Amino acid sequence: MSPTDSFNDDINDYNQHSSTGTGYLQQDQPEIDKQQQSKDSVFFRDGVRRIDFVLSYVDEKEGDRKQEEKRKIYEANLVKVGLELETEDKSESDDGKTYFVKIHAPWEVLATYADVLKIKVPFKANDIPDNKEIPMNWLSTPFRLPEHIMHPEPDYFTAPFNKSKSDFYLIDDKDTFFPPSTRNRIVYYILSRCSYVRDECVDRDKKGIKRLLNNGAYTAAFPLHDYFYLSLYRKYYGEKIGIYFAWLGFYTEMLLFAAVVGTLCFVYGLLTYDENEWSKEICREDIGGKIVMCPLCDKKCGYWKLNSTCNSSWQSHLFDNVGTVFFAIFMGIWVTLFLEFWKRRQARLEYEWDLVDFEEEQQQLQLRPEYETKCTNRKLNRITQPYLPITSKCARTCLSGATVIFWISLIIACIIGVIAYRLAVYAAFASIMKDSPTSQLHVVGPYITPQLATSVTASCINFIIIMILNLMYERVAIWITDMEIPKTHLEYENKLTVKMFLFQFVNYYSSCFYVAFFKGKFVGYPGNYAYMFGSKLRNEECDPGGCLIELTTQLVIVMTGKQVWGNIQEALVPWLMNWWGSRKARCHPESLYSRWEQDHDLQPFGQLGLFQEYLEMVIQFGFITLFVASFPLAPLLALFNNIIEVRVDAWKLTTQFRRPVAAKAHSIGAWEEILNGMAVLSVVTNAFIVAFTSDMIPRLVYMYAYQPDGQMNMKGYIDNSLSMFNISAIPLDNRPDDEENPPWFNSSITICRSVVFYFMTKRYFALRVSGLFFFIPYIQISSTSVLLLKLRDFSFFEQLNTSVIS
Template sequence: MKINKQKYSKDSVFFRDGVRRIDFVLSYIDDKDDQRKQERRRVYESNLQKFGLELETEDKSESEDGKTYFVKIHAPWEVLTTYADVLKIKVPFKVNDIPENSEIPMNWLSTPFRLPENIMHPKPDYFTASFNKSKSDFFLIDDKETFFPPSTRNRIVFYILARCSYFKDECGDKDKKGIKRLLNNGTYTAAFPLHDCRYWTRSKDPNCESERYSLYKYWARFFCFFKEQPLNLVRRYYGEKIGIYFAWLGFYTEMLFFAAVVGTICFAYGFLTYDDNEWSKEICSEDIGGKIVMCPLCDKKCTYWRLNITCNSSWQSHLFDNVATVFFAIFMGIWVTLFLEFWKRRQARLEYEWDLVDFEEEQQQLQLRPEYETKCTNRKLNRITQEMEPYLPITSKCARTCLSGATVLLWISLIIACIIGVIAYRLAVYASFASIMKNNTATNLEVVAPYVTPQLATSVTASCINFVIIMILNLLYERVAVKITDMEIPKTHLEYENKLTVKMFLFQFVNYYSSCFYVAFFKGKFVGYPGNYTYMFGSTSKLRNEECEPGGCLIELTTQLVIVMTGKQVWGNIQEALVPWLMNWWGSRKARSHPESLYSRWEQDYDLQGFGQLGLFYEYLEMVIQFGFITLFVASFPLAPLLALINNIIEVRVDAWKLTTQFRRPVAAKAHSIGAWEEILGGVAILSVVTNAFIVAFTSDMIPRLVYMYAYRTHNELNMKGYINNSLSEFNILKFSTDEKPEEYPSWFTSNITTCRYRDYRYPPGHEKEYYQNMQFWHILAAKLAFIIIMEHVVFMVKFFVAWMIPDVPSEVRARIKRERYLVQEYLHNYEVEKLKIQLSQNTNECTCQPMIYPSLAKHEVLSECL
């Protein structure tokens, strides 16, 4: 009856006999004209059977498209135990007897955020040890069918698939092997483990766990955004590598909540002190800002303008450029340290709970990449394993590394060239915008001009163009980075990912952040002064370097950051969610016209998207780039952590949804940490302290205002009255050269106006040091440098003190690790002693039987033989 039931049960994850579980599926389309592919498949599948795997093929006539064959693979107990021993997979040998401290203060507050106990802890906690086939009775094996979870089973099968040969060349000097090469040359169209059921309903088979349904119901739906993640179930279903990514993403999102709260408070402070903004009042005043005539911001096309047209931008700048900015920059420097240190503790706990404490050593020694084994024909003795293994000669390795590095530098140079092109665009287009908006009293501009200045229009359009260039370069470079990393032939999967990580992050660091670095640290710093302006490509280019508005460049940095950061996050979420859904919808369009009973479990998964070996890599990269935005430039935009928090709340569920519903089940893989990303995050954290100190000192106007308030004000009250007039220098308009003079003058310009103002601290016309920097300039520069030194030292001292105070591994976890190692030694010792006693007892029994077999022997001879 079971066989007949399975014949019609197309949602099954078992062979036709209903007993043997499908651990992996290979698919191919048979091309009778291509004999080479047929021979490869025949040899490969024959070799898989020699490894002990069991295969069952579904004919193309049974598939919904009528042309695809499916090869179902089952790993029997003997194969699983053999390779569990080879891979040193840890399995339980004793129930954990260390009591947990489950008493949490005010535990009732977290009740709405918790999931059911059976979802959060699907399995009891055990002490574990590396599996040893010769000591299989040492471990807690209650049921051989469920002893190894499906994620471990598919990892073992994939290990065999990646190393199984499919062809031996005529010379016999090299075997061709590996499922990856067979997929690349089209011998097979796909290779994947099966999901255990449909995500929207439980499996009808009671022997199936239906963990995918539980993940969808309690984890992948957006309305679960306030619930904790079932990380143990994620780890059991997808493996430790994916589990630790979601653990890190969830922890990062939780820590962002505190940064978002403080950032929102700082923004609220700027909003509440709106009316106390004395310098904006002076800019907007008709008696002060309305009478200050500013020098043209570009040659010929730009004309003289009154300061009060920047009224709105100065008010907007105050929202982000205030005293709270300094506090928030210091806070974020400390927050980054707390985030990294607490993550190390969380990671150490996961390493213990998920049996990953000694994993790195095993991975480096045992899991060579199949591509490395195939391409490296030279062999040498491994000093650790004392076995001959393939290696890449040092000369070849150096040549490949140099070529790879040169390629990365070439692409980084391409980014810099694009950024220079965008800057040239800003300089050229600014003159056009200024020409259009030169007369703000014109009928068509009298409403718009106060709100849209040439600087704002140029900044917004340049930011949008820069974002488009970033996306295009990313798309092109991703393929280049993978190819040059393949060319280097890394030894292990960990080394491969680390090399690719460095390449991709270096590129994207320059690609995403270079425009922000330009606005923060270069724009407005090298402009010269009227009569002696600095030009981008020399004076013949007529592209005069950009100036900052009297309100500073901080608002432009904020605009740049918001456009690039928000655009990347919105585009990323659309791309991650919509593209796989559309591709799956299109791929399964034929199956939708068939009855559901004809659409088998392996066909449903075959129509899904492949997650790929680097699927998780791009998820990390996206989040680390976001991390850079909220730390490197957070002083310019305190709401950046809030935007990141909102994005990440969505990101967790989008990633969970697409992984559970839109992608084939990934091959389970182990990872004891987030890898090279941890060092990258640490480097970004250190750099963020420096960048935020420089932003406050040189991009913000905070230091010049404080110097004016305490040293240069002309009245007795401690306020900012007179600051605007003090911060602007004068220039005699008669000194303008013919090339610098504006072509047209505004209607309000009269012959009585003999000077114009510009943003700098220089001596006025007629002074003996005419147009040289005055003493206030040097006082402000000294104050800026002093602020940078003090802020960096204070933040770094706090960072190092906090890092020293918080141990990377919790004491409780240390105790558990020591307890487990002690128990492993003790139980193995007792096991060996008991085994020896049994063996001696059996030998003694055999000896007592000798007189019956050899009756001629005397009694004392038998006893001596037994001894």
């Protein structure tokens, strides 16, 4: 049976059950002049029938009979199904050119389609005692609104609605029995299946409001905002948006604990600021002031003294200390707790929202109209459905994959370009700053080294490139997903989610991965330097204080810039567009600016509206988990952002966007698997950052293995951690020009120092093995925490017993 045949059966079923005539404005209802209505009225002119949906169109072409005919047939079919329509003439609208068709679903229609869609409704009050002993519930209790503010609704036993047994259900008032989300979902179900041609057997695919919107017959279709009813998001917007806010609220609650621990680690760095022995040695004139360092680039970089990095060494200690190791381990456990506790919260919501058997409902959803239109082939079997030939499907999938790979390659090319910028500009900064006594540039307060200047400018350029590529790729991702012709709406969302996330993952995190795991690892050593792809640009070295401070800088700029830009896009841009649109639309300020006109002038909440919200939060989740060992304050920044985000999203949905059609969802969908994957990856990345990027392991190795006379302190660490190279052994092509060397450099200086070591020396081998000794236990601790959490879950034992018995 095709979807069209199914809808025809729905119409016949309605006609068999309906006992009252329906149609356009009924004559027995008194009509009220528009000017006598409240501007926020959500009722027909009779003040009784609620407006469940609104269609709008502009009839600018008087001779366009074709579009007019489509609308006429379509609206007649809507009336035939049982909907009631009332049209506002363009002369009554504020702009003088837009028609509004208001739609009301009477009880008979709602009851019929609630039966068809198997919508669950209450039939008995829940008499099971509420179990207040929820594990770990005390952690989130302080962040929940009290009951006298929330006014929780009573709990009921529910069952799928059966129109023939309506007396079985708790129906106090037929007008309010179905919540607004259910009413507009039923109406949209009808709108998406109703035909707009006379002979439906000839043109089976010419149906649905989406096609009428695409071909311009209607300009908009939306349910109205009802600010008098607005209460629970799930009742108002449906479960799909409700589960998003539930997840965002839970994520924000859990962020508080990570933010507190991260802040304590940062405070520990501040309190131990004066105990930083290695920074003292760097800054001391008799130690760091006498250590001559090898040039960091060829020709244009001169020799320099170690004490020029005094400030960056102190700054690095704030984030690279013993607390960093503890925080990295804590975050490995936190991310596991977050995911496991969310699964429990989601399961509880699934039960409370009657979504336990939602998977069965999902299989009954209609095919996408685009799929039915483009797939003209049909399988001849018991259920005749359109299908896409395997050859066409493979070709479209290959083209889609190739496009994604091309764009990811484009990102990598841009990152390589930024790296080349770092190498080229570093020499310029070093040449400019060489006249300063300490090879630094004084800029209103702190000293800025060539490394810091290069890092900050490169991070800003990288952020701009990220934003530009995001804007371009979003359109490409939608285009290639449409080209694949997904079968259902769920399949469409999953395909788009994978494409967008893969791109955003590479786009946002590639520069951080470069700084964390590649920069300073392939530089060679004086006399045998490594160059970028055979060019004259020498690979970057890390600052003597390590690459961690540069990773922190990169993370702060990209993460903060992403959140600020996201809030501007979410809040400021829609507000400005609505303000400008309403300003242009008000041709007659003295006339009544009705509720449907106000909503019509708002921004449409497109199919990617909620998708973008999830994507923004998941990218943020990556920042606070993948690289959090380099910046313990990242959860705190994310917490502040999310506190604002919850309110901005609520304000935006209720005041700046048209009300979206309610939809059901029992989980956060594909995002859950993405979060699981990122959680596993974060354990590995943080272990690598502490083991191989941070200077924590080299310091511990020195303290326990290289400290003379068994003293447990860091005296002498700086001298021990630097390699020595004979200046005469450095090739002439690598040596700085004479004019680039500082005034204090002379021929009596024969040795320069470097942070790099010869490959496979005893020192190099000791550091790498020590890093592995940290990395492996860290992974084991995180894995054990996952197992213990699963063992605590009673359902795990049930699954285990079931599998053993089977």
